[in-house]
Amino acid sequence: MNFNRSLGVSLVAAALVTAYGCGKEEPKKAEMATPAAAPAAPEVVVKIGHVGPTTGPQAHLGKDNENGARMAIDDANAKNIVIDGKKVKFELIAEDDQADPKQGTTVAQKLIDAKVAGVVGHLNSGTTIPASKLYSDAGIPQISPSATNPKYTLQGFKTAFRVMANDVQQGSVIGKEAVTTLGAKKIAIIDDKTAYGAGLADETEKAAKAAGATIIAREYTNDKATDFKAILTKIKAKNPDVIMYGGMDAQGGPMVKQMKELGIKAKYIAGDGVCSAEWPKLAGGAAEGQYCTQAGVPPEKMANAKDFVTRFTGKYGPIQVYAPYSYDAAMTLVAAMQKANSTDPAKYLPELAKISYDGITAKIEFDEHGDTKNGAITLYQVKDGKLVPLATNVGGKTEKVAADAGASTSGMKSDMKAPADAMKSDMKSSGDTMKPTPAPDSMKKDKAQ
Numbered sequence: 001m002n003f004n005r006s007l008g009v010s011l012v013a014a015a016l017v018t019a020y021g022c023g024k025e026e027p028k029k030a031e032m033a034t035p036a037a038a039p040a041a042p043e044v045v046v047k048i049g050h051v052g053p054t055t056g057p058q059a060h061l062g063k064d065n066e067n068g069a070r071m072a073i074d075d076a077n078a079k080n081i082v083i084d085g086k087k088v089k090f091e092l093i094a095e096d097d098q099a100d101p102k103q104g105t106t107v108a109q110k111l112i113d114a115k116v117a118g119v120v121g122h123l124n125s126g127t128t129i130p131a132s133k134l135y136s137d138a139g140i141p142q143i144s145p146s147a148t149n150p151k152y153t154l155q156g157f158k159t160a161f162r163v164m165a166n167d168v169q170q171g172s173v174i175g176k177e178a179v180t181t182l183g184a185k186k187i188a189i190i191d192d193k194t195a196y197g198a199g200l201a202d203e204t205e206k207a208a209k210a211a212g213a214t215i216i217a218r219e220y221t222n223d224k225a226t227d228f229k230a231i232l233t234k235i236k237a238k239n240p241d242v243i244m245y246g247g248m249d250a251q252g253g254p255m256v257k258q259m260k261e262l263g264i265k266a267k268y269i270a271g272d273g274v275c276s277a278e279w280p281k282l283a284g285g286a287a288e289g290q291y292c293t294q295a296g297v298p299p300e301k302m303a304n305a306k307d308f309v310t311r312f313t314g315k316y317g318p319i320q321v322y323a324p325y326s327y328d329a330a331m332t333l334v335a336a337m338q339k340a341n342s343t344d345p346a347k348y349l350p351e352l353a354k355i356s357y358d359g360i361t362a363k364i365e366f367d368e369h370g371d372t373k374n375g376a377i378t379l380y381q382v383k384d385g386k387l388v389p390l391a392t393n394v395g396g397k398t399e400k401v402a403a404d405a406g407a408s409t410s411g412m413k414s415d416m417k418a419p420a421d422a423m424k425s426d427m428k429s430s431g432d433t434m435k436p437t438p439a440p441d442s443m444k445k446d447k448a449q
Helices: 003-020 059-078 101-113 125-138 167-180 195-210 229-236 249-261 306-316 323-340 345-353 409-413 419-429
Strands: 043-052 086-096 118-120 142-144 160-162 186-191 214-220 242-246 267-270 291-294 376-383 386-394 397-400
Touching: 043 059, 043 101, 043 323, 059 086, 059 306, 059 323, 086 101, 086 323, 101 125, 118 323, 125 142, 125 160, 125 195, 142 323, 167 195, 167 242, 167 267, 167 291, 167 376, 186 195, 186 229, 195 214, 195 242, 214 229, 229 249, 242 249, 249 267, 306 323, 323 345
Parallel strands: 043 086, 043 118, 118 142, 142 160, 186 214, 186 242, 242 267, 267 291
Antiparallel strands: 291 376, 376 386, 386 397
């Protein structure tokens, strides 16, 4: 045996006896050195803009939209999303355009300068359309949850999208139902001269004429007015069966109130700008029994919205109109970024255009113009101060809303002929109005903003 090797072994043994022979234990595995933890993924802040009127007479609608987007951002951040190896913290940059086209372009440029990665908004067509040119030039994707004028997506901007049906579809339903459901032969139309109000009124007029009604008056106001008695007095003399209004609830409320004060017996119908939870309150009870439409399905009918409705109403109060669509718009931007593995607008925009995302309002998919492929229109009646859905049209097929979703057949008896059968047959006959239609001539030129 090699002497040096034997000596080495003996020394090692002696060292071990010295170390552990006096009551010390051999180190446990847990006490041994462990590999250093992997470094956390770097964090990056991604800004998403939101624009709507959060001051002025439409502030309740603007805040409704903003809160929907804000809840989406909070939900996205709770998921600890990692994109391109970086943990993403989304930040909502909210701006107020006051429902004014000039202010709309001002805040749009402000968001561009802030380097937002996408925009949810604007609320109004009159602000969305001019702002969309700026976003397009900057290459920033924009999804409106509520601008329904067809011109918005017919400009050819690859950055422009919307998640609800447009005014060609909605105006077609209003005009048709004014005749078939409300029994109108003579219709008076008022609009507020905005891109939204005038566009919706134009489409309603075409559909009503096609259904056999006569338009006995076409009057105009503006989106700041509160006194409509001169217009209504003029219309009253022509004895209309139905008065249709293209505009927002801040005018729609006082208008039906003044109709009642003037003793006008005509029924009233308006589009989604009026069809808010606030409208019956603004009308002081005069909206009872009257009608409106929303571009979308009732929250109760949205397949994935139950949790959203509970959480949103618990935090922010009643949904006015568009909050679920604003939520979906924001979440769709996030989904496209994840699919592209990039928050760079130039890289995720192609994925956004071909997205198929299960939103809370519907499956979010866009056609070649950026319009939703799954738009819907719902007819409502005010009953006991609340909006009660009567029937919904999705993809050209209309069906009566089930009683457990809030519909009330008794609420239809006083104003609709043979309610159960008439609604079923008349609404079914309106199905062809919901098929995709080419751009109307009236949309090919700019509307008054």
